Amino acid sequence: MTVELLHWPREKERRAQLHEASQPRLLLVDPAASPPLTVDPAEDWVRLPAHHRDVQARVESLRRRSAAEPTLDEGVLRTASGWVSLPDLEARIVEVLLSKFGKVADRQSLLAAGWPGETPSRNLLDVHLHRLRRRIDPVGLQIRTVRKRGYVLEAMTPSPAALQP
Amino acid sequence: MTVELLHWPREKERRAQLHEASQPRLLLVDPAASPPLTVDPAEDWVRLPAHHRDVQARVESLRRRSAAEPTLDEGVLRTASGWVSLPDLEARIVEVLLSKFGKVADRQSLLAAGWPGETPSRNLLDVHLHRLRRRIDPVGLQIRTVRKRGYVLEAMTPSPAALQP
DNA sequence: CCCAATCCTTCACCGCCAGGAAACAATCGG
């Protein structure tokens, strides 16, 4: 995902639009303007004039923050730290988990995705979740259980040391 | 919640500690140093020398971001520093505590939420509050007792021990 | 000031059951 650059306060409108679309953005703040107060983690700002490296660093941070979301394409699950291939069945399950990345995906929709129109035996889903967990571990993902409700796919929290250039 | 200020890269150690304690912090970046790449929403930085108002603005943003009220959705309790899943019973109790976040929720309404139409044994609520305390500790929340009145759910201020070098 | 009643915290233990894990079988494509 790319990071948009825009001027503040000149492009106030555009900022609102980008916020709506949860599009990461960096505000270039006019030398005379007062900086925006934001709580949105997908937004940052830098006062002009600024060093090129500082702008680069903020763009890069924004990019990483929102690049946290993995992608699934042709049975290949990619994250920041690599990729693994998934068999068809498990790919369909991951697709659902991914569509709710960071939020709860209920058992029902996982079953529907894995076995459309069927009702597989009692713990077949559990077995495949177990296999999925082992498969996605090397690429820094984990599946956490929310008892009686469903499962959450999320990134494992990296150590701060790993973030240093 | 307060925002800690520290020098970068001089206080690298302290930064790691603050990260561990999920304590919001603003790094004051040495004029010659390259800025840190961070994905932690509780961290920000500013290059020295900086306008006072810019520092103020970043501190204020960090403060707001981490003072945000926790949310409860589908049995998942989220705060700035992560989430935990809650069983049904405790979720109902937290719902009430959350509706009065930072203020006193009386025993009566907690009992009504947990056990509608019943009067459970004398200390059942206490037991579950005890379990709740342990459960929400990792996400930086605590429940404080107001004797004879009720209980207050609030954010923990990070332990001083975790902030010492 | 001391004592007793009351409120609160914590612990040990139980029954129940959802979810996790291992072992094995069946199928399929190369």
Place this chain on the structure above:
DNA sequence: CCGATTGTTTCCTGGCGGTGAAGGATTGGG
């Protein structure tokens, strides 16, 4: 035939909700 994928069965762990009791802390009465 071999390895990967998918399904089945079985057993076990650990979470959940509840009880009773011990002990601390606070309050109020004398």
